[in-house]
Amino acid sequence: MSLLSVEQLSVAYGRTTALRAASLQLAAGEILAVVGESGSGKSSLARAVAGLVKPHSGRITLDGSDLALRPRVERRAIQMVFQDPDASLNPRHTVRFILDEPLQILAYGPAAARAERIETLLRLVQLEPALLDRRPIALSGGQKQRVAIARALAMQPRVLLADEALSALDMSTQSTLLDLFASLRRETGIAILFISHDLAAVRRLADRVCVLYRGRVVEQGDCAQVLAAPQHPYTKLLVAATIDPARALQDPAFLARLADGVSVEEETMQ
Amino acid sequence: MTAPILELQSLCIDVVAGPTAQRIVHDVVLTVARGEILGLVGESGSGKTLSAFAVAGLLSERLAVSAGEILFEGRARSFVSEEEMRALRGGRIGFVFQDPLSSFNPVRTIGSMLVESVVRHQRLGKRAARAVAIAGLAEMRLPGSDACFGAYPHQLSGGQRQRAMLALALVNRPSLLIADEPTTALDPTIQLQILALLRRQSEGRGSILITHDLGVAGAVCDRIAVMQKGRVVEIGPCSAILGDPQHAYTQRLLQARSHA
Ligand SMILES: Nc1ncnc2c1ncn2[C@@H]1O[C@H](COP(=O)(O)OP(=O)(O)OP(=O)(O)O)[C@@H](O)[C@H]1O
């Protein structure tokens, strides 16, 4: 049985429907990448799973039981790293407090044990202990992003929703964190919903990939397979755009194709 | 030869809040010529954003330029008043913030911020400014419809917000564009279109593109500067930096990229 199951989930903001009848499954220890056009509903999907927006319709289950019917504390098993780290880091708190808070909520142990745990978490995300007494405003973009990841991991979630969680990191740090995610899922069985625009990272990390386009899941399957032989016209464009950006930029015909996007005919052919 | 649009002469930035000043950016020397896109890449926390903030006069009061000089269009920054600086920002200097969510005014719609900026810097009437604003959004592949023009920043997706920020930075056709990780929230199909646009518009403008994506840097930049621990450790034409990196840190970055 899958750990997390999203069934026919729709999310709307007033009259804007951001996600239409999306279904996906996530097993323990599995990494599912979610890719898609900007504005296609990826963050909305994650926010609904995290319980931050109320689904318009559909169901989200954890271990087979409907999350909407369970006590709120069970949501702790699902932690989200937000696309904008500023949204999740309280500007008044120091990094130490931000990381200690989840440990206190978990009743992790006495102060000394928590301090040790905080140090471990920092090391995992490659941050210096010197940052502990700073507030988010005195951190760089990538440092904030890593504090947000450490905070989510401090909760010992069973499901991690990582929304563009590595987007501000230099390639060498990014590489370390991809390795971290891979080893966590092996060692702890954590399941990860990995939302990303970076197909190279997706290729390296994910087992399966789900493609969203205009609020719908248009393609889903084995990661290597989908990226090697994309079926939906948007996925085809996406893969083509990542092969050689320098060349693509020199190619007016290709740029024109991108500007045209996916035509209605192409879409209905599916 | 025409003077560079921007020149940083041994720029140093210190944290001045504590009992002793602590240096976080050391002796940065850079120039940006007219028509040039300079890529600024490097380790997370290496000082890319703060160097850019210093140029645009955006450092918080806990930080200060402690040595060196910044020349914008030949004029030394130390002779530019705070008021003049405010007039330059959003006008001749366009700035794309790394965190669009926290740098937008949350209680203003995207459209009203754009219109206000066009009215102020181009001295146009409201109606004409509105048309310019909508064209600016369209250029970023955002609909000028109420869905975006009338939206508050939190009502947009991450990538839509990033493009709205780009529209705001570019709407007055600045002579210096500083874009701090401007495409991190864009999927590759839209990212390429935006990069092509930056390239097309770069004539007559000096641009600094801060990015951790070496693919992006290689595709659009003329030269690349690599920062580590508050210093520029290597600078040169794209082909040299990406093809034959000299500094150990640059070599490590390129290695990480080929592993991805
Ligand atoms: N107010 C402050 N007090 C102390 N240190 C600060 C302050 N603001 C920033 N720093 C530190 O200065 C260094 C440079 O920060 P900066 O934001 O310029 O990095 P960056 O190169 O843009 O990194 P990233 O790629 O992660 O965004 C970082 O190590 C950061 O922690």
Ligand SMILES: Nc1ncnc2c1ncn2[C@@H]1O[C@H](COP(=O)(O)OP(=O)(O)OP(=O)(O)O)[C@@H](O)[C@H]1O
């Ligand atoms: N709070 C909100 N109010 C109104 N509309 C919203 C709100 N949040 C998102 N939307 C709209 O819902 C759609 C989906 O947004 P979402 O943030 O889920 O996209 P996304 O796939 O994460 O995009 P990106 O890759 O750009 O982050 C977009 O059209 C967006 O404008």
Ligand SMILES: [Mg+2]
């Ligand atoms: Mg998003």
Ligand SMILES: [Mg+2]
């Ligand atoms: Mg930065």
